[in-house]
Amino acid sequence: MFLPRWTSRLVPILLPSVAFTIQPAGASTADATLPRPALGVPANATFDYVVIGGGTAGLVVAARLAEANRSVAVIEAGGFYPVDDGNFSTVPSYAVFGAGSSAEAIIPSVDWGFMTTAQAGLNNRSMHYARGKTLGGSSARNYFTYNRPTVDSMNQWATAVGDESYSWDNFWPYFQKSVNYTGPDNEARPANASIPEPAAGSFTAGAGPLRVSFPTWANAFSSWANLGWQALGLNGTTDFVSGTLTGVQYCQNTINPDGQIRSTSYSSFLTSAADAGAPIHVFNNTLAQRILFNGTAATGVAVSSSQGAQYVLSAAKEVILSAGALQSPQLLLLSGVGPAKILDQFDIEVVSELPGVGANLQDHIVVGTTYQVNTLTHSAVGNNLTFLYESEDQWNLNGGGILGNPGGELIAWERLEPGNFSAATNEVLASAAADAPTLEYLILDAYSGNNQDYETGAPDTPYMYASPVAALHVPQSRGFVTIASTDASVAPVVNPNWLTSPVDQELALFAFRRLRQMMDTTVMQPSWVSEVVPGRNVTTDAQILNVLRQNAIQEFHASATCKMGVETDADAVVNSRGQVFGTENLRVVDLSAVPFLPGGHPQGLIYALAEKITDDILRSSW
Numbered sequence: 146m147f148l149p150r151w152t153s154r155l156v157p158i159l160l161p162s163v164a165f166t167i168q169p170a171g172a173s174t175a176d177a178t179l180p181r182p183a184l185g186v187p188a189n190a191t192f193d194y195v196v197i198g199g200g201t202a203g204l205v206v207a208a209r210l211a212e213a214n215r216s217v218a219v220i221e222a223g224g225f226y227p228v229d230d231g232n233f234s235t236v237p238s239y240a241v242f243g244a245g246s247s248a249e250a251i252i253p254s255v256d257w258g259f260m261t262t263a264q265a266g267l268n269n270r271s272m273h274y275a276r277g278k279t280l281g282g283s284s285a286r287n288y289f290t291y292n293r294p295t296v297d298s299m300n301q302w303a304t305a306v307g308d309e310s311y312s313w314d315n316f317w318p319y320f321q322k323s324v325n326y327t328g329p330d331n332e333a334r335p336a337n338a339s340i341p342e343p344a345a346g347s348f349t350a351g352a353g354p355l356r357v358s359f360p361t362w363a364n365a366f367s368s369w370a371n372l373g374w375q376a377l378g379l380n381g382t383t384d385f386v387s388g389t390l391t392g393v394q395y396c397q398n399t400i401n402p403d404g405q406i407r408s409t410s411y412s413s414f415l416t417s418a419a420d421a422g423a424p425i426h427v428f429n430n431t432l433a434q435r436i437l438f439n440g441t442a443a444t445g446v447a448v449s450s451s452q453g454a455q456y457v458l459s460a461a462k463e464v465i466l467s468a469g470a471l472q473s474p475q476l477l478l479l480s481g482v483g484p485a486k487i488l489d490q491f492d493i494e495v496v497s498e499l500p501g502v503g504a505n506l507q508d509h510i511v512v513g514t515t516y517q518v519n520t521l522t523h524s525a526v527g528n529n530l531t532f533l534y535e536s537e538d539q540w541n542l543n544g545g546g547i548l549g550n551p552g553g554e555l556i557a558w559e560r561l562e563p564g565n566f567s568a569a570t571n572e573v574l575a576s577a578a579a580d581a582p583t584l585e586y587l588i589l590d591a592y593s594g595n596n597q598d599y600e601t602g603a604p605d606t607p608y609m610y611a612s613p614v615a616a617l618h619v620p621q622s623r624g625f626v627t628i629a630s631t632d633a634s635v636a637p638v639v640n641p642n643w644l645t646s647p648v649d650q651e652l653a654l655f656a657f658r659r660l661r662q663m664m665d666t667t668v669m670q671p672s673w674v675s676e677v678v679p680g681r682n683v684t685t686d687a688q689i690l691n692v693l694r695q696n697a698i699q700e701f702h703a704s705a706t707c708k709m710g711v712e713t714d715a716d717a718v719v720n721s722r723g724q725v726f727g728t729e730n731l732r733v734v735d736l737s738a739v740p741f742l743p744g745g746h747p748q749g750l751i752y753a754l755a756e757k758i759t760d761d762i763l764r765s766s767w
Contacts, residue, residue: 183415183418183419183425183426183427184426184427184429185218185219185426185427185428185431185458187428187431187450187454187456188454188456189456189457189458189459190218190426190456190458190459191445191458191459191460191461192216192217192218192426192458192459192460192461193210193215193216193217193460193461193462194206194207194210194215194216194217194218194460194462194463194464194465194762195217195218195220195445195446195458195459195460195463195464195465196217196218196219196220196465196467197220197433197436197446197464197465197466197467197468197476198219198220198221198282198433198466198467198468198469198472198473198735199219199220199221199223199280199281199282199410199411199415199427199429200221200277200281200282200283200284200410200467200468200469200735201281201282201283201284201409201410201735201748201751201752201755202410202467202734202735202736202751202752202754202755203219203221203282203410203465203467203468203734203735203755204219204280204281204282204410204411204414204415205323205410205414205752205755205756205759206465206467206734206755206758206759206762207219207414207415207418207425208414208415208417208418208423208425209414209755209756209759209763210759210762210763211418211423211424211425212418212421212423213763214423214424215424215462215763216424216425216426217424217425217426218426218428218458219415219425219426219427219428220428220431220432220433220446220448220458221279221280221427221428221429221430221431222257222278222430222431222432222433223255223277223278223279223280223429223430224254224279224280224429224430225279225280225411225429226255226277226279226280226281226285226409226411229254229255229279230252230254230255230279233252234255234279234285234286234407235406235407236406236407236540236548236549237289237360237398237400237405237406237407237548237549237550237551237552238523238526238547238548238549238550238551238552239548240286240287240288240289240407240551240552241552241591241599241600242599242600243255243256243275243286244275244286244288244599244701245273245596245597245598245599245600245602245698246270246272246273246595246596246597246698247273247597247598248260248271248273249597249598249601250273250275250597250598250599250600251273251275254279255277255278255279255285255286256275256276256277256278256286257276257277257278257471257472257636258273258636259273259274259275259276259471259636259637259639260272260273260274260636260639261274261639261640261641262638262639262640264640264641264642264643264644265642265645266622266642266643266644266645266649266650266694267643267644267694267695267697268691268694268695270695272641272643272698272699274471274639274641274699274701274703275701276469276471276472276701276703279411280411280415280427280429281409281410281411281412281415282410282469283469283701284399284409284410284411284748285407285409285411287399287701287748288551288552288553289398289399289400289407289551290396290397290398290553290556290746290748291324291357291386291396291397291398291399291746291748291749292385292386292390292396292397292556292745292746292749293320293385293386293387293388293745293749293750293753294388294390294743294744294745294750295388295389295390295578295580295581295582295743295744295745296313296388296389296580297313297578297579297580297581298578298580298581298743298744298745299311299312299313299316299743300312300313300578301578301741302739302740302741302743303315305709305710305740305741306709306710306711306720306721306740307711307721308721310721310757311721313388316753316757319753319754319756319757319760320386320749320753321347321348321349321352321353322349322352322353322753322756323352323353323354323355323749323752323753323756324348324349324352324353324355324357324749324752325351325352325353325354325355325356325357325413326347326348326350326357326358326397327356327357327358327402328342328358328359329342329358329359329395330359330361330402333361333545334359334361334362334363335363335368337368337371338363338364338367338368338371338395340359340394340395341383341384341394342383342384343383343384343386343387343397344383344384344386344387346387347384347386347387348386353413354413354414354416354417355399355408355410355413355414355752356399356400356401356402356403356408356413357397357398357399357400357408358397358398358400358401358402359395359397359398359400359554360398360400360405360549360550360551360554361405361545361549362545362546362547362548362549362550363550363554364522364523364550364552364554364555364588364590365520365521365522366518366520366522366588366590366611366672367395367554367555367588367590369520369668369669369672370555370557370588370613370663370669371393371555372666372668372669373663373664373666373668373669374393374557374586374663375393376663376666376667376668376669377659377662377663377666379391379392379393379557379558379559379586380392380393381393381394382394384397385397385556385558385745386749388580389580390558390580390581390582390744390745391558391559391560391580391582392557392558393555393556393557393558393586394555394556395554395555395556396554396555396556398551398554399748400549400551404543404544405544405545405549406544410752415427428448428450428458430450430451430452431448431449431450431451432448432449432450432451432633432634433446433447433448433468433476433633434446434447434448434449434455434479434632434633435447435476435479435480435633436464436466436476436477436480436482436731437457437459437480438480438481438496438728441496441497441727441728441729442728442729442730443460443463443464443728443729443730443731444459444460444464444730445457445458445459445460445464446458446460446464460730462730463730463731463732463762464730464731464732465723465731465732465733465734465762466707466725466731466732466733466734466735467733467734467735467755468735469703469735469736469737470506470626470703470704470705470706470707470735470736470737471626471637471639471703471706472637473706473707473733473735473737473738474502474503474626474627474637474706474707474737475503475626475628475633475637476633477499477502477503477707477718477725477733478493478502478503478627478628479493479628479631479633480493480496481493481494481495481496481497482496482497482499482502482725482727482728482731483498483499483500483502483503484498484499484500484502484503485498487503487627487628491628491630491631492631493631496727496728497725497726497727497728498727499717499718499725499726499727500715500716501707501708501714501715501716501717501718502706502707502718503625503626503627503637503706504623504625504706504708504716505623505625505705505706505708505716506623506624506625506626506639506640506641506642506703506704506705506706507620507622507623507624507702507703507704507705507741507742508620508624508641508643508699508700508701508702508703508704508742509585509616509617509618509620509699509700509702509742510616510617510620510622510643510644510649510653510697510698510699510700511587511596511614511615511616511697511698511699511700512614512615512616512617512653512656512657512693512696512697513589513593513612513613513614513615513657513660513696514612514613514614514657514660514661514664514676514678514679515592515593515594515610515611515612515676515677515678516610516611516612516613516664516673516674516675516676516677517608517609517610517673517674517675517677518609518610518611518672518673518674519609519671519672519673519674520609520611520672521609522590522591522609522610522611523547523550523552523590523591524591524592524603524608524609524610525547525609526547526548527591527603528603528605528606528607528608529607536548550590552589552590552591553587553588553589553590554588555587555588556585556586556587557585557586558582558584558585558586558618558744559582559583559584559586559659560580560581560582560583561574561583561584561652561655562574563575566651566655567647567648567651569647569648570647570648570651570652573619573621573648574619577619578743578744581618581619581743581744582618582744582745583617583618583619583652583744584615584616584617584618584652584655584656584659585615585616585618585744585745586613586614586615586656586659586660586663587613587614587615587616588611588612588613588614589611589612589613589614590611590612591603591610591611591612592604592610592612592677593612593614593678594612594678594696595678595695595696596696596697596698604677608674610677611673612678613660613663613664614660615653615656615657615659615660616700617649617652617653617656618744618745619652619744620646620649620742621646621648621649622641622642622643622644622645622646622649623642623646624639624640624641624642624643625640625642625706626638626639626640626706641699641703643697643699644693644694644697650690653690653693653697654686654689654690654693657689657693658689661676664676678696679692679696700746702736702742702746702747703736703737704736704737704739704741704742704747705736705737705739705740705741705742706737707719707725707733707737707738708737708738708739708740708741709721709723709738709739709740710740712726717740718733718738719732719733719738722758722761722765723738723758723761732758732762734754734755734758734759735751735755736750736751738754739754
């Protein structure tokens with residue numbers, strides 16, 4: 146196995162806010178992690194703002210509004226991950242739990258448990274789409290990676306939405322505003338895994354509550370891969386946070402260096418606001434059923450608690466929808482905002498007919514390999530009980546050791562230019578932002594194999610494994626989200642259509658061969674024994690593509706299903722201030738609202754977007 150979920154010798158991690166034993170009416174006995182003023186009472190009430198979704202974006206918006214002395218209600222269907230999932234949601238190495246593609250990988254206490262429709266491009270597999278169902282949302286479930294988009298990607302965004310406030314230069318302050326950055330501890334890391342400081346001005350000291358840093362443990366195989374990628378011409382660079390995504394380097398992570406634990410929108414933004422006494426009220430274990438309207442003006446949200454209480458949280462100013470790229474469109478549809486043909490099927494009264502609601506679903510798909518290697522990797526945590534116990538002891542002592550590393554810290558980015566590809570692929574490469582990466586290469590420090598379940602998927606051997614993988618960062622496959630019921634507790638229909646585009650297939654084949662090319666460089670030869678997945682007998686395009694269809698997994702970057710754009714764009718759902726077209730007092734602020742999915746991991750972008758839209762809200766409300 147990759148990592149044993151039965152691990153129990155770690156000292157439980159309690160975040161700073163875990164100090165009160167409180168059980169408000171209608172809440173579960175696990176709700177013991179916020180000061181009393183921050184816990185909502187399940188009854189009709191009115192606030193200045195009602196935020197649907199206590200995830201990455203939602204808690205930033207709520208905290209910043211409350212810090213400006215606006216009363217805010219946060220509706221979150223989940224609970225508190227430090228209580229409900231303990232160390233498995235806070236220890237960096239345990240990020241893999243619950244991320245596999247099979248239904249068996251779902252962790253119900255912190256995950257919505259969504260499964261996609263059968264994916265034609267993935268041999269008709271139905272894929273688990275992990276989404277955080279907890280305060281902190283997917284910032285409590287992701288792989289920690291913090292980077293920023295490229296300069297030209299942001300400038301392209303500004304052009305697409307007709308608003309220069311999204312240009313790189315104008316948007317830059319919002320990237321800085323969220324983060325409290327700590328540089329690498331190169332004294333703790335081996336010399337061949339040292340990390341340079343980012344470009345000057347990339348971070349402002351102590352600017353925001355979100356902790357961003359690096360692991361102190363360095364994965365040995367990543368040091369080899371660093372040499373391998375540079376042998377292919379992907380040169381070393383300083384960082385991935387100052388507007389470029391090219392070359393190879395270790396990436397920043399949302400890790401709190403004080404103990405090497407996960408930093409989330411909950412542990413940073415929400416706890417800071419609550420500790421400061423800001424007027425923020427959390428309705429956890431509470432499901433938003435639909436947005437209420439008076440004509441086309443949003444007035445509040447109908448909700449139900451996990452214990453059956455039904456009530457209304459009214460908004461004197463605005464309702465802000467931050468339920469993520471799968472559920473923000475679901476809530477809009479259930480509330481009468483979306484394509485009339487879908488709303489009519491469910492006898493939902495049309496408030497605003499917007500064909501783009503739920504359309505345009507994009508994500509980064511991952512393909513790759515697994516090798517038996519000659520270095521210590523995270524495989525040892527799963528197949529060597531002595532090493533596991535030693536690692537736990539090290540963690541309990543100071544948060545150090547291998548458990549403080551998420552398992553994937555080295556990234557190489559490559560931009561492909563038009564040339565030896567099909568006409569369609571050349572056209573895509575030519576039209577991408579001038580500095581946007583085409584492919585991302587990662588080293589996963591263990592056995593990934595078919596990516597179905599990282600807890601049970603590895604062979605029962607004492608060997609060490611590592612998995613070089615690649616992600617497509619100009620994906621052309623487009624999917625959709627829609628509703629299956631008028632009941633918000635029924636999962637939405639999710640069809641990403643992964644790997645259905647011939648362009649994506651061509652680039653996936655190129656990426657797979659590129660991984661092998663890197664592993665076959667002279668400098669890499671001493672580091673590995675054999676390719677165990679899929680094996681070097683898989684050679685033809687047809688054979689490789691079949692393996693990729695069977696083993697591919699997504700990066701969980703669902704996006705653009707409530708697309709931002711100008712009003713004349715038939716697919717646009719929100720304007721550049723996040724306001725839903727055809728309505729008043731309603732905004733969408735999360736990854737569903739981006740006009741397109743830029744290259745890179747979007748976590749840093751979402752924190753910044755939430756900061757920006759909140760500024761827009763506050764400026765318009767004075």
